[in-house]
Amino acid sequence: MSVPKLPEIARNPLAFIAARWTPNPVTVRRATLAALVMSVVIVITGGAVRLTASGLGCPTWPTCSGDSLLGTREMGIHHAIEISNRMLTYVLCAAVGWAIVAIRAMRPHRTGLYRLAWAQFWVVVGNAVWGGLTVLTKLNPYVVSLHFLLSAALITVAVLTWQRVAEGDASPRPLVGKPVRQLGQLLAAAAAVLIVVGTLVTGAGPHPGDSSGEFTMQRIEVDWRTIAQLHADFAWVVVGLTAALWFVLRAVDAPTGPQRRSAELFAVLMGQGVIGYVQYFTHLPAALVDLHMFGACLVWIATLRVLLSFRERPLAEPGETPGAVSAAVPEPVGVGGRKPVDAARVPLADQGGDPLPVRR
Template identity: 65%
Template sequence: MVRVPKLTRAEVAQAARNPLLYIAERWTPSPRTVRRAAMSAVVMAVLIVVTGGAVRLTGSGLGCPTWPKCTDESLTATSEMGFHGVIEFGNRMLTYVLCAAVGWAIIAARSAKPWRRSLTKLGWVQFWVVMGNAVLGGIVVLVGLNPYTVAAHFLLSTALLTVAMVTWQRTREGDQAPRPLVGRAVSQLTWLLTVAAGLLVAVGTVVTGAGRHAGDSSDVHRIPIDWKMIAQLHADLAWVVVALTVALWFVLKAVDAPAGPLHRARDLFLVLMAQGVIGYVQYFTDTPEILVGLHMLGSCLVWIAVVRVVLSLRERPVAVAAVPGPAAEQPEPAAAG
């Protein structure tokens, strides 16, 4: 049995003043551990969106009718609240798991040697986005699932996913200034694609806010707009994103771009095709809950693919100190994407 050493008063005081520094002085995670910690935050960011969709699609959005407590008298769901209370409260508890994943990413980034301040800052950005979205989630409940606040809740989750993906990518790179792998025209086309994809996600939240899945069995206000019209606009934007993706792939091929950007553009196209199939099937089958849930998952995967395309257009080589001696070799640059 391993004996745990007792802490002195000075060590206890140091741990209380700056726990991250205290851990960093005693633990050095491997680069693989840091990458895994960052990826855990990405996975949880996707999972919280999917489970949030399950809350809405099961009509459990007001399973806990108040916030931050589940009811005025109880912090947790009670047996009288039934299935809907369990679903809604379970989703709230997953926020703590998400916080734990983000916390692990922050601790791993702070403890890495050498310390990369930029990576730690990205972890803290995730933490504050999670806190802001938790408060916004409470507001969603307090205003009775107002569709505009529900849309903002989803968009803030997408922002969290963006930062989490950037953090994960940065764990695989160095801290040198980014070096572009493609020309300016290709970068501009990629940013046009990104803007179109952002509009696609935003309009998707309007489709949700005007659709039939209000999130609760009670009479919940919907966005006063023709659902079929906004769904058609959403589909049109999807085809614009597909066309821009195909154009980007051909341009990358024409300029003999590195394999990273080409592969990321290909991946985005495949995800878009799968998402499009789900979207059309759910539209013509009167939006069954299971397909709507898969479409929400697909929305996360599409956005991840878009972010990966953007990040693949540059590289940040890892700076390695020169090894004394004539036989020292120059390190290869880190692969982008």
């Protein structure tokens, strides 16, 4: 007895869609932006769950209570807040799925970008499982902290995907010299430490995430004010490095892109600093803490955009191979402030990258 052959849409739905629909670049860009926006929204709503003491509004996982996936209204407002955040995970999955479909249907097919889009999905799945672990461990502060860091990882992949949609697949061409790139990398490392220390402030602070009194909430055993002071110190380090980077970029006459991105990061840091100090001196009101979490997402996004502005991947022209260089570009500028030159006459190896064929 022969096994009936499945229709094409069941065997490979993404290929089926790609064969019949080609999205325009704007559609793909919007799809990846939607995934990025939802990556930030899930952080904000997750913070609201903890700050409203709704972390155990659903006391079990993956179900909400016993055999019930959604729980009941009788479980109260904390249950409603927690289950709403869980349901938003499906919205996030839908946004990421839409980005995957749009990227798969692009012409020409871009394997690297497609894999990056799928990486978002698997980070979402991993973070959802880790979120369940926070419930099963009764909101262990270290587990909760790592939950936020996994969200930062998701935002990182989402930003990279969004950026890469607007670029080509050629090897990256540096726009600034190596010393400037190293300063940017130092800035990114300091920003990452700032975010990690911020999660420790959360773990030691007065918002454990549950108000039922049924469990004794574990906290990080250190005075939260001490960790908050360390967090503020790192914030000033990041501000100082950002200001230094902006002045260096101006001094070497770098392209406007890196200069603008560093100025944007500085503005975001100033706003985040104001929120941080106000929440500290007002004893951490929940609304301001959640706003500060939103600001942390913006700081990290702005930091990534600074790093990504240091290089470019030109889009290939029709009929052109991805590695071909179709226009003259300025030589990377470093601390010496070298003048722009015709990239067609300077091998890319001399610019700090791999040689690329030049279209004559």
